[in-house]
Amino acid sequence: MSRAPLIDTHAHLTDTRFVGDIDSVLERAQQAGLVSALIVGTSAATSRSVLELCSLHAWLFPAVGLHPCHLLDEPIELAWPAIEQMARLPEVRALGETGLDNYWKEVPLPLQKESLIRHLDLARELDKPVVLHCREAADDLLPLLEDRALRLGPVRGVLHSFAGTAEEARRGLAAGLHLSFSGMITYPKNEALRAVAATVPADRLLIETDAPYLSPQAWRSKRNEPAYVAATCEALARCRGQSLAEVAQQTTANALALFRMGPQPDPDLPK
Numbered sequence: 001m002s003r004a005p006l007i008d009t010h011a012h013l014t015d016t017r018f019v020g021d022i023d024s025v026l027e028r029a030q031q032a033g034l035v036s037a038l039i040v041g042t043s044a045a046t047s048r049s050v051l052e053l054c055s056l057h058a059w060l061f062p063a064v065g066l067h068p069c070h071l072l073d074e075p076i077e078l079a080w081p082a083i084e085q086m087a088r089l090p091e092v093r094a095l096g097e098t099g100l101d102n103y104w105k106e107v108p109l110p111l112q113k114e115s116l117i118r119h120l121d122l123a124r125e126l127d128k129p130v131v132l133h134c135r136e137a138a139d140d141l142l143p144l145l146e147d148r149a150l151r152l153g154p155v156r157g158v159l160h161s162f163a164g165t166a167e168e169a170r171r172g173l174a175a176g177l178h179l180s181f182s183g184m185i186t187y188p189k190n191e192a193l194r195a196v197a198a199t200v201p202a203d204r205l206l207i208e209t210d211a212p213y214l215s216p217q218a219w220r221s222k223r224n225e226p227a228y229v230a231a232t233c234e235a236l237a238r239c240r241g242q243s244l245a246e247v248a249q250q251t252t253a254n255a256l257a258l259f260r261m262g263p264q265p266d267p268d269l270p271k
């Protein structure tokens with residue numbers, strides 16, 4: 001495993017699959033060189049758990065939001081005020097994950113869009129980045145983001161676990177977003193995705209696990225965990241013709257800057 005500094009910018013560590021051994025998962029992550037990780041909520045309840053987990057570990061930072069596939073779990077009128085309240089906390093570094101999903105087809109698209117716009121508006125108000133999920137929804141998501149970028153200026157945030165085309169990458173970058181690559185980039189058949197990753201400007205690149213999902217090739221079909229982000233970094237370095245250390249340094253610097261993962265503001269100091 002690499003000792004270059006790494007940041008996993010997308011992990012669902014409050015998932016039930018981590019209940020028994022979260023401490024050893026975190027220990028392995030730090031041994032693999034992780035200096036920070038963004039822990040991502042998908043509902044009001046999981047966002048609360050994310051806050052709780054991050055309060056115990058100074059190197060973990062929370063993102064709170066409603067995942068587009070979980071919008072029928074709880075009425076948005078009930079869930080949203082809770083998200084809004086949590087999002088205003090200084091320790092919360094991003095809004096999400098939000099976005100659009102046309103794969104599962106359970107949640108009506110208009111409701112997904114309503115939720116997405118709430119997240120985008122609040123993120124802009126709070127000057128925090130958004131974490132965007134996009135599954136078979138680029139044709140709905142990109143025009144919406146481009147329209148906002150045109151009217152309001154660049155959208156600060158990330159297209160997480162990016163798996164789109166070169167044209168979709170270009171449009172996301174033009175709207176102001178970072179692109180985050182997951183274990184999908186290690187899969188042998190994903191030659192086209194590696195070709196896209198090779199062309200992304202260095203200052204817009206991020207890496208992530210999306211743990212417990214999307215394990216890199218070596219752990220495929222097993223539970224994913226933050227330590228494995230090193231394998232994704234290695235695959236990204238190889239397809240860009242760069243060293244692992246270079247890509248680790250760059251993606252770490254990008255994550256620190258985008259999510260402002262520095263020490264938390266001291267609540268006792270006057271604002």
Ligand SMILES: [Zn+2]
Nearest residue numbers: 010040097210
């Ligand atoms: Zn996710």
